[in-house]
Amino acid sequence: MSASQWRQEEKLRQLLSVYLIMGSNNCLRSPMDVLEAAIQGGITMFQYREKGSGALVGNERFALASQLRDKCRECGVPFIVNDDISLALALDADGVHIGQEDEHAAEVRRRIGAGRILGVSAYDLPEAEAAIRNGADYLGVGPLFSTQTKEDAKAASGLGAVALMRQQGIRMPIVGIGGITSANAGQVVRAGADGVSVITAITHASEERSATEALRNAVERGLRLRTEGGVS
Template sequence: MGFDPSLYLVTDPRLGAPRPLIETVAAAVAGGVTLVQLRDPDAPTRHLVETARALVALLRPRGVPLIVNDRVDVALAADADGVHVGQSDMHPADARTLIGPDRILGLSITDASEMRPGDLAPVDYLGVGPIYLQATKPDAAPPIGPEGLAAIRAVTRLPIVAIGGVGPANAEQLIRAGADGLSVVSALMAAPDPAEAARTLAAAITRGRA
């Protein structure tokens, strides 16, 4: 399916509390988020499926796809629009076999050495990073900086979404370094006003493309 990776919200239930997750996502989408990933590695499966179904009900009428992090089973159970896998998750080819040809498949890339043709063939976009130091994923790989992003941009035509420490201060630079979109966690999830925060990021993306 077609998708716009420009402003990609990755959820984190630890941020934004006590505001409900659905409320945060709805506000961020109203402000310009174009793609949403449900990421909650500690949630029980049933809770994750219920949350995914609620997000599908919210997002699909608005034309915003829902991606589920790692869990192919949850994505299929909730009829989500796609799955994102990391380097230690299910192989992209196996994920593609399970989700079929029409759902979106993303792959995390933390270093140019991971750009293996066999991994990339079934993939629709790459989540590249972490670009900068960040606190939302303690087990993340070392940051690669805008230079690492540019190096990966030079060897692929796949859409690239930059992730890791991304916010309004560096958004324009990352778009100019080759990112097609920005993947944001705390800059939206923890924002007092997620809609306004999304508008600020969307404007920075537009400036970066100018």
């Protein structure tokens, strides 16, 4: 499937279901082993985010990114690069995810073209509306819960951030971010998100495959309950 096909809105909603974000410094064992187990468990999208203390740089960073991309491509999982547009283009990644402190979304869209996925982090309604105007394909909303994984993370916004966006008419695909586990993933999708993105809920699990399966089951159960309860 091409990146342009992945950008179709309904398909993208499905791909955001269980979204693993990971760099080498997030893993307790080999990143390739973690990714393989997570794919077996059912992740639907993968983001390479090599940031923070102990992150790889230079050739080592590129080499790992290439290996992870190849595994994703082999298994039909979209491969997204966090923030680094040049790396994404060099790897022919399926898309890019940027935060509010990164390059402007409109400029990123210009650089990556129309065929690649563009995700933008949004903390509140104004940031979400700006991301949509500037070419985002999906929103990463949060942090919804307290998290220590991102060293400069904002205070948790709570599930109300997602609910408010839906109430105000935002229909763009949304993935919840920040502090999400299998215990609260169902709440995230019931609030209006299409899926959840996680780091340590998978990368620090004793069995990454089982942890992924638990997340996927929680998301699917939450979506069913949302549909039955009439939540849009």
